[in-house]
Each structure stands twice: as structure tokens, then as C-alpha cells.
Amino acid sequence: MRKFYTLLSREVRSYFYSPIAYIVLVFFLLVSGVDFYFQISFMNQRPVPYSVQEAFFNSVFFWFAFVLIFPLITMRLFAEEFKLGTIEPLMTAPVRDWQVVLSKFFGGLVFYIILWVPTAFYFAIFQYIAGRPAAGSIGAYWGSYLMLLLVGMFYLSVGCFASVLTKNQIIAAIISFCAITLLFFLGLVQFILLDVSSATRDLLGYFSALEHMGTFSRGVIDTRPIVLYLSMTVVMLTLTHQAFQSRKWRL
Amino acid sequence: MIRVENLTKRYAGQAAIRDLNFEVGKGEIMGFLGPNGAGKTTTMRILAGFMPATSGRASIAGFDIFEQSLQARTRLGYMPENVPLYGDMRVTEYLDYRAALKGVPHRRIAERVGDVKELCGVKDVEKKIIGALSKGYRQRVGLADALLHEPDLLILDEPTIGLDPNQIRQVRELIKNLGRQHTILLSTHILPEVEMTCSRVTIIHKGRIEACDTPENLLGKLRQAGGVVLEAKVGKDNGAEELKKISAVRDVTTDVDGEWNVFSLRVESGADVREEVFRLATARHWTVRELTQRRATLEDVFVEITHADEV
Numbered sequence: 001m002r003k004f005y006t007l008l009s010r011e012v013r014s015y016f017y018s019p020i021a022y023i024v025l026v027f028f029l030l031v032s033g034v035d036f037y038f039q040i041s042f043m044n045q046r047p048v049p050y051s052v053q054e055a056f057f058n059s060v061f062f063w064f065a066f067v068l069i070f071p072l073i074t075m076r077l078f079a080e081e082f083k084l085g086t087i088e089p090l091m092t093a094p095v096r097d098w099q100v101v102l103s104k105f106f107g108g109l110v111f112y113i114i115l116w117v118p119t120a121f122y123f124a125i126f127q128y129i130a131g132r133p134a135a136g137s138i139g140a141y142w143g144s145y146l147m148l149l150l151v152g153m154f155y156l157s158v159g160c161f162a163s164v165l166t167k168n169q170i171i172a173a174i175i176s177f178c179a180i181t182l183l184f185f186l187g188l189v190q191f192i193l194l195d196v197s198s199a200t201r202d203l204l205g206y207f208s209a210l211e212h213m214g215t216f217s218r219g220v221i222d223t224r225p226i227v228l229y230l231s232m233t234v235v236m237l238t239l240t241h242q243a244f245q246s247r248k249w250r251l
Numbered sequence: 252m253i254r255v256e257n258l259t260k261r262y263a264g265q266a267a268i269r270d271l272n273f274e275v276g277k278g279e280i281m282g283f284l285g286p287n288g289a290g291k292t293t294t295m296r297i298l299a300g301f302m303p304a305t306s307g308r309a310s311i312a313g314f315d316i317f318e319q320s321l322q323a324r325t326r327l328g329y330m331p332e333n334v335p336l337y338g339d340m341r342v343t344e345y346l347d348y349r350a351a352l353k354g355v356p357h358r359r360i361a362e363r364v365g366d367v368k369e370l371c372g373v374k375d376v377e378k379k380i381i382g383a384l385s386k387g388y389r390q391r392v393g394l395a396d397a398l399l400h401e402p403d404l405l406i407l408d409e410p411t412i413g414l415d416p417n418q419i420r421q422v423r424e425l426i427k428n429l430g431r432q433h434t435i436l437l438s439t440h441i442l443p444e445v446e447m448t449c450s451r452v453t454i455i456h457k458g459r460i461e462a463c464d465t466p467e468n469l470l471g472k473l474r475q476a477g478g479v480v481l482e483a484k485v486g487k488d489n490g491a492e493e494l495k496k497i498s499a500v501r502d503v504t505t506d507v508d509g510e511w512n513v514f515s516l517r518v519e520s521g522a523d524v525r526e527e528v529f530r531l532a533t534a535r536h537w538t539v540r541e542l543t544q545r546r547a548t549l550e551d552v553f554v555e556i557t558h559a560d561e562v
Contacts, residue, residue: 002351002354003351003352003354006348006351006352007352010337010348014337014339014340017339017340018339084335084337084338085333085335086335086336088296088301088329088331088335089329089331089335089336089349089393089396091300091301092299092300092301092324092327092331093324093349093352093353094321094322094324094325094352094353094354095352096321248301248302248303249303
């Protein structure tokens, strides 16, 4: 456990050694800040049947930034170690493969969480200035952030897998970007399948991050997406572990 | 300390090393010698637990490197070729991280990191970012890393490559001193290094062990075929023909250096023909500026062994 913690702390710190972390942070704060501003100014013009918080987590801006950040967070995880050769001292130290894989995944997750922390202040500031809460209920915050965490874990594990496949960070980023975009748009296909049987639409709906976020940001905690994202994360991490181990035999 | 049995590694069907068998005893400094692509790095990577062998077994301090990889890895310090390091960390920070990773107890980390920094001479750059260090310092940080957990065995892949002569000397001294407490397996293609530091030498060529002995014994084998070099002005004489008349001389090759002739004499084993050469030279009134017994070096052993099949 101590070795895992050592690895994890290096992973998290290493984000802040490179300018990438700051670029991602700035880009993300910019997009989410603009999103927040637009939602509020839009709501100032006419009455809407949803809260500020719901609007924020379901806008086009939000999803645009959301899909983009995963490749940026995960591309370097394994690819950089392969490229620099630092994988050699790492794997000849007495550490287990799964410790390395999990530390990289959780390192990415910690950075991802750090990315989201400032958005909580948006709602606090809104409440302070507007004098009323940004969400219908406290549960709506919990739901939104829980869904962020769940989808985030799944997409991060996809990014981990992409990164373990290559020693080129750009290739890793492109693979994970394509995979995550595909996964995301799979959930949108239901909207163009108007004339198809509702079973197909329902099935696709189960995979729709958009729909899940819609539900969770109203404060409705549905267990189906929780099981889906947790199990998919485990599957992707298992694949990552397998690919990481097979590297030894391909060398 | 190291026991290697029938170790074979194939890359895409091509054997990088074939049926290696050797042992390194406790306290030995074993030099791994061979041309580029001979299989040195492959062997060391397998021993360090970085990749598995195709067949055969190897153990470190009694632990099978594949079955008990973690225990074996705990007992060795490995410095890979070209010393890959995290360029974005500071020296002390990196060593602290590596010490924790290698299971050095928490309260001993500061002490161990301090010790290896002292030992490897990286104290004066301890606060620098590794990416900004010179090659020589990076090499020493790599060596410090390998020593952190006081391993029984050190595996050093080309520890002096890319260093300037002063640094090479320092690293060599360091290795020699380390040899008092650690077993060391090092690879190199710098031959004097092996002669100076190693207690045993394994010459590996095309994935096979061609020779394994002490440097003295390897040289002894060659010394039999040693020779004499004579530089002289011989006037109108045919120097080579005259020299061949000396009974122990087997063969003479001639080079010309201005008006001087440089004769290299191959003589029969054990014979010292310098006296006879001198007499011949005085008798024929040759002007001599050099007459030396040529010492065989490991380089000769190396060249002879690694070229044997090409001739």
C-alpha cells in the first residue's frame, strides 16, 4: 500500500511539473466559466423550467470541454514512460504491475477531481450574489458531481488503455479522443433514430452520458448508470493491466 | 549471487542470446564484454526482471527472477543503459521517491539518500532539476538510485558511456570501492575499464559466451602469441628477411614511417627475442629508435575472439 501511495503521489505531482496541467486547468476554467456566465445571462432573459446548476451541467459548452479533457489528462500516463525509457527503472524496482496501473489511473482521477473543485465555487458565488441557491436541492449537487466522477472514471480508464498501447503521446491522445467521442455520441444516436422501434432507442439511452447527467443533475440517483460506469471502468483497467503485462513479452 | 542456466531470449524468432550459462559469486566484479548487439543489455534486462527470457532459468541471491521476481528485484540495484530519469524532478526529490519505492523504511530514507548523494558526488546538484543536469551527473544520479536500498547485487549497463575521461576515472574508482561490499555485474565495451575494475570477465559475442575467465588468465592465453616491435633505419637491407632468420620469429610485418621502418614480430610462445634483435641490429649497423616487447591487452583478446569467425 505504501508503494502504491508513493507511485500515486508522484503521478499527481508530475502533472504540476509540466505546463500541461496548467494549460488544461486554464482551458477548463475558461470554458466552464463562460458556460456558467452564458447560462445565467440566458436565464435572465426569460423564465426557464430548470435551475442554474442543471443548466450548467447539461450545456453544449460543458460537454465540449468534458470530452476534450480526458485525452489531455491520460495521454502521458504510460506513453511518456515508454518514450523516455523511465519504465525500465520503474519496473525493475520491486513494484507490481497492478500497482503501477492503478497509481496511474488514480493519479489521473485526482487531477480530474482537482479540475472540478473550482466549479463548486461558482454555485457558492451565485448563491452569495443572487441570494438564492443555484440548485433545486442539495441532492442535485451531489448527483451532478457523482455523475461527473462516474463518467470521469470510465473515460479516464479508456484513456489509460489508449496510453498503454503506444509510446507516442499524440497517438494515445488521438485514440482516446476518438474512443471517448464515439462512446459519447453513441448516446446521441437515439435522437436521430426517430422512426426506429423504441427498444433500440431505450438501449442506446442506457449508454447515454447526456441522459445520465440529465437524471443525476436533478438529484435523481439511478443505480443502473452507477453499475454501468463502475463495471466498465473495471473492464478497461483490466484491459490496461493486460496490455501493460503483455509489453514484457513483446519486447 | 547470480546463477544463469541455459538462458535464451528470442526476438521475433531471432535469438539475442543463446544458452547462456554463468555464475557470479558474492563479492565479485564481473565484466560483461562484447560488441554492440552481442546481447549484453538483453541479458542484463532479463536479470533485472524487466523482461522474461524465452527459456532457461536465472536466479539472484537464490530467488528465481521470474517466479520470485519481487524478492529478486528487492535485492538488486539496476542502472539501465543511458540512465533514463524523470527529467522534471529534482535530484533529492527523485531519490526520496525511489527510496520509498524500493521499500527503504520511512525513517531511514533521509539517511540513505544523504549517504548515496555523498558517495556518488551529487551533493552539489541535489536541488537541481534532473533534466538540467549534465550527462555525467545524470549517470551518477542513476548510480545513486541503484545503491539506495543497499542491494547485494548491482547491475550496471555501460556505466561510463558518454562520460569524459575524468568522469570515467571517478566512476571507475567508485565502482571499485563499491566492489568491496557489493557483487557487481557491469557491461562495457571500454576494455581498459574491465582490466582495471573487474575480477572476472565474460566475453559475449552474437548471444553466446565466448570466454569467461579472470583478466589475467585471458591475457595469459594471448601473451603466448605476444610480439616485439622494432623501429629502425635499415639502409639497403631487407629488414624483414634478416629478422626472419632469428629462429623464434614466426612472422614479420613491415610498416614505413618516413625513413623509419616499423617491424612487428610475432614470436613463438614464451620466447624473448629482444636480445637477438639487438645483436642483429648492431651487426648490420641499423639505427634503432625503439625496441619493445608488445604486451597483449584485453583488446587483443577481444578482437581475436569476436573476429575469429569472420576471418
